[in-house]
Every structure is written in structure tokens, then in C-alpha cells.
Amino acid sequence: MAFRDLIDDVDDTVFDVLGDRALIEGRKVHGMFSAPWLQPKLGRITTALREPHLVIRVGDNAGVETRQKVVIDLPAEDGGGTYTIASIEPGGDGLVALVLRKTA
Template identity: 65%
Template sequence: MAFRDLIAEVDAAVFETLADIGFIEGRQVLGMFSAPWLQPSVGRLNTGLREPHFVIRVGDSDGVEKAQRVTIELPAMDGGGEYTVVRLEPDGAGQVALVLRMSA
């Protein structure tokens, strides 16, 4: 078994067990959602910026583009809600981080 095949099996087991549910333009996708609650700062100035991420597998990223709508199925206090894709960041190891912005 090739290394990439082994990692794909591990990823499948992890995502099926621990993943959050998201919907990208209505299509259900499993991923790992994170939203940093601490605001990044520039010097002593709080920027007020947050960059929530929804990490999905490369196979689930087909057709995902900037400006698409993503809904995260979590309670609002955990960051669930409506987001817009700002950019895609592939990690080169089979996963893609969707950098999100909270929708108005």
C-alpha cells in the first residue's frame, strides 16, 4: 500500500468520526471548522479581524470557488452560521483550508 493511500484511509476515519458538517452552496461536506476567538493585533491596535477556517479534503473541494456561500452546522456560540469563501489554501497533503468571512 502506498503512503498516500494509507494517509487517505486515516483521513477518512478521522473525518467520519470528528468532522463538523458544512454545506457549500447546499452540498454537504465534512470538514474541521475553527474560528479564532482572539483578535489578531498590529502593535497595540486590535484589528477586529477573524479568519475562520473550514478544512476539507481535496476530493471535496472540486468546484469550490471564492465568494461561494458556506453554512457551518454548529451552534452560534461555537461559530456556526453563514460564511463566504475568501480564499482556498491547499496544504499539499490532501486537505484544503477554506478561509471564510462571516456573511452579513
């Protein structure tokens, strides 16, 4: 079995068990959502602000384009809600980061 096949098996398990559920234009995907404004504070200084993002697998990226709607299925306190894809950043490692912007 090739290394890439082994990693695909690991990714299947990780994303299915630990992934956050999201809808991209109504299509269900599992990814790893991060909202940097929810990161821990260090003393009185908050950590650097960045855009929220959803990391998905390359196979789930087919048909994904900027300006599409993404709904993160988490409580609002954890960053859940509706976002718009601002940019798509392939990582070269089988994963793609969707940089998001919160919609009103």
C-alpha cells in the same frame, strides 16, 4: 498498499467521526472548522485574531470557488452560521483550507 492510500483511510475515519458538517453551496462536506475568536484567552490578552477557516479534503474541493456560501452546522456559540469563502489555500498535504468571512 501505498502510504497515500493509508493516509486516505485515516482521513476517512477522522473526518467522518470528528469532522464538522458543512454545506458548500448546498453540497454536504465534512471538515475541521476553526473560529479563532473562540480560542482561549491567555490572562487578559486574547490570542491573535485570524480569519475563521474550514479545512476540507482535496477530493471535496472540486468545484469550490471564492465567494461561494458555506453554512457551518454548529451552534452559533461555537461559530456556526453562514460564511462566504474569501480564499482557498491548498496545503500540499491532501487538505485545503477555505478562509471564511462571516455573512450578516
